[in-house]
Amino acid sequence: MAIAEEDIERVRASVSIVDVVQQYVALRKTGRNWVGLCPFHAEKSGSFNVREETARYKCFGCQAGGDVFKFVQEIEHVDFVTAVEKLAGRAGITLTYTSGGESQDRQRRKKLVGAMEAAVEWYHERLLSSPDAREARDYLRQRGLSGDVARRFKLGYAPKDWDLLSTHLKSLKIPDDVLVDVGLSFINSRQRPTDAFRDRIMFPIFTDTGEPVAFGGRILPGSSDPAKYKNSSETKIYFKSKTLYGMNWAKNDVVKADQVIVCEGYTDVIGFHRSGVTRAVATCGTALTEDHVRILKRFASRVVLAFDADAAGQGAAEKFYEWEKKYQVQVSVARFPDGKDPGDLANSDPAALAAAIDEAMPFLGFRVNRVVGGKPLRSPEDRARVAEQAMRVINEHPDVNVRKLYAGEVATRVGIPVADLSRLAEKRNERPEVRVSSTREMGVAENAEFVAITLLLQAWDDIAPWLIEELFDSEVSRRAFLALAAASQVESKNLVDTALELADPEVRELLERAAVADVEVEPMSVAFDLIGVAVRRVLSRRTGVTDADAIRADREARVRLEELEDSRLAPAASEALLMWIAERGTRAGGGGDSRD
Numbered sequence: 084m085a086i087a088e089e090d091i092e093r094v095r096a097s098v099s100i101v102d103v104v105q106q107y108v109a110l111r112k113t114g115r116n117w118v119g120l121c122p123f124h125a126e127k128s129g130s131f132n133v134r135e136e137t138a139r140y141k142c143f144g145c146q147a148g149g150d151v152f153k154f155v156q157e158i159e160h161v162d163f164v165t166a167v168e169k170l171a172g173r174a175g176i177t178l179t180y181t182s183g184g185e186s187q188d189r190q191r192r193k194k195l196v197g198a199m200e201a202a203v204e205w206y207h208e209r210l211l212s213s214p215d216a217r218e219a220r221d222y223l224r225q226r227g228l229s230g231d232v233a234r235r236f237k238l239g240y241a242p243k244d245w246d247l248l249s250t251h252l253k254s255l256k257i258p259d260d261v262l263v264d265v266g267l268s269f270i271n272s273r274q275r276p277t278d279a280f281r282d283r284i285m286f287p288i289f290t291d292t293g294e295p296v297a298f299g300g301r302i303l304p305g306s307s308d309p310a311k312y313k314n315s316s317e318t319k320i321y322f323k324s325k326t327l328y329g330m331n332w333a334k335n336d337v338v339k340a341d342q343v344i345v346c347e348g349y350t351d352v353i354g355f356h357r358s359g360v361t362r363a364v365a366t367c368g369t370a371l372t373e374d375h376v377r378i379l380k381r382f383a384s385r386v387v388l389a390f391d392a393d394a395a396g397q398g399a400a401e402k403f404y405e406w407e408k409k410y411q412v413q414v415s416v417a418r419f420p421d422g423k424d425p426g427d428l429a430n431s432d433p434a435a436l437a438a439a440i441d442e443a444m445p446f447l448g449f450r451v452n453r454v455v456g457g458k459p460l461r462s463p464e465d466r467a468r469v470a471e472q473a474m475r476v477i478n479e480h481p482d483v484n485v486r487k488l489y490a491g492e493v494a495t496r497v498g499i500p501v502a503d504l505s506r507l508a509e510k511r512n513e514r515p516e517v518r519v520s521s522t523r524e525m526g527v528a529e530n531a532e533f534v535a536i537t538l539l540l541q542a543w544d545d546i547a548p549w550l551i552e553e554l555f556d557s558e559v560s561r562r563a564f565l566a567l568a569a570a571s572q573v574e575s576k577n578l579v580d581t582a583l584e585l586a587d588p589e590v591r592e593l594l595e596r597a598a599v600a601d602v603e604v605e606p607m608s609v610a611f612d613l614i615g616v617a618v619r620r621v622l623s624r625r626t627g628v629t630d631a632d633a634i635r636a637d638r639e640a641r642v643r644l645e646e647l648e649d650s651r652l653a654p655a656a657s658e659a660l661l662m663w664i665a666e667r668g669t670r671a672g673g674g675g676d677s678r679d
């Protein structure tokens with residue numbers, strides 16, 4: 084099925100590309116062009132040019148460009164035919180279709196969507212003005228979901244009566260079989276259409292192009308109905324595993340931010356929007372599926388889970404890792420204070436919602452943190468036990484490099500030689516068993532730092548470019564690093580001997596140990612590990628930062644921190660993070676407060 088060529092040209096001739104673009108982008112006239120901030124890539128100065136005479140757009144930043152149909156396709160994520168139909172609708176042009184007009188499926192789909200549109204409007208009107216919806220209005224007002232919010236999200240109310248909606252839709256000449264097919268009505272034993280939803284607050288569910296295809300209905304408090312939410316069952320136009328509630332409102336921001344937030348409920352999505360975070364979607368009463376991820380991938384590469392992903396357990400974790408690899412997305416997890424959900428927080432503490440997204444952790448990091456964070460680590464046995472638990476979680480991850488990075492981090496945090504855990508990370512399927520002998524005990528931070536010093540002696544060129552003084556938190560390691568750095572400037576002699584000459588007794592002792600230490604780890608992974616630990620350390624010490632540039636830089640650092648987990652992005656992320664660390668230092672007076 085295609086649209087007649089002359090109709091396409093008629094549509095092109097009757098819409099103004101500047102008008103169309105201006106619905107999405109603020110444009111100002113500059114010479115013969117209209118210029119604005121590109122909607123397809125993040126930028127601070129306008130590279131996005133639109134020219135009315137040629138009816139084309141072009142971005143000199145990301146090279147996006149094309150005609151008005153291409154623009155609608157790209158910004159709305161729709162196919163060519165849909166883009167033409169949308170613009171034809173705006174221009175009031177009726178399209179003729181070649182090859183015998185619209186297919187039967189398409190005609191049927193239009194009828195079903197039409198019935199849903201009528202139902203959305205009717206339920207919505209009912210909520211806004213019907214006397215029997217007073218209780219629903221009161222309830223929504225208490226939760227901050229009235230007025231503009233109700234209008235924006237087209238919230239509705241399904242009355243208690245058994246056939247008011249069906250009767251209304253029949254009066255619009257919508258046949259019974261359409262009402263049944265779309266799940267709005269069922270036929271009762273007396274062959275009369277009966278409303279499927281009764282006495283519920285209605286959340287219409289739209290496709291990403293804005294067509295209503297289903298409803299989620301919530302009971303009012305005090306209702307005797309045991310099902311808090313009732314969702315439309317699957318129909319010819321509604322597929323649960325392929326539908327994300329809120330994508331129609333979120334997609335522009337999702338694309339712009341290259342990030343999508345996945346919630347559990349409709350009110351969570353609305354809560355994010357109310358708090359100014361407009362890139363949230365929700366699954367419709369199902370777990371996140373591979374189909375969902377495939378759809379999300381079309382819009383963004385960073386997926387933040389805004390629900391308790393850990394509760395889903397190991398099976399879910401393995402699926403997430405598989406999808407990360409298969410679809411090249413990064414999955415992270417947001418944590419909310421006091422176990423509150425985003426819908427609640429939007430009322431009590433909207434700023435906390437945005438902060439939770441900024442601070443979302445990579446999925447594996449989140450799980451490791453649950454194991455390591457807050458556990459007492461007094462005895463070697465404590466440390467071995469926590470390390471074992473952490474390694475079990477880490478070894479669920481399929482990528483050996485990722486496992487080793489996290490193993491290094493756990494080793495540093497728990498105070499166990501990096502090489503020991505790194506070995507366990509390599510042999511993924513064995514049950515991890517960590518032995519800590521008291522003679523090998525070392526300080527927590529010193530450990531990864533000691534390995535780095537050892538590697539400097541063994542493979543200077545591989546690791547030295549990635550190290551700076553500020554990465555070393557232990558005073559002795561730092562002095563050892565500085566001694567080696569100074570020694571490397573002296574040509575003629577061997578590095579170890581020169582450094583030993585420059586060193587004080589304490590450093591000499593450390594260097595002598597390092598010179599004979601037996602470590603087998605990838606130098607880069609140790610460097611990235613140290614950088615990650617140092618960034619977290621600096622961030623944790625930077626409280627009360629109010630300067631806007633500093634906040635932005637810190638946020639950037641958190642994003643880079645995630646990129647450190649990705650072996651392709653890690654080198655570039657490391658360079659940026661090293662600059663960030665160097666600017667702030669890790670010691671007192673380095674820009675943050677130094678309460679410890």
Ligand SMILES: [Zn+2]
Pocket residue numbers: 121122123124130131142143144145146147
């Ligand atoms: Zn661009």
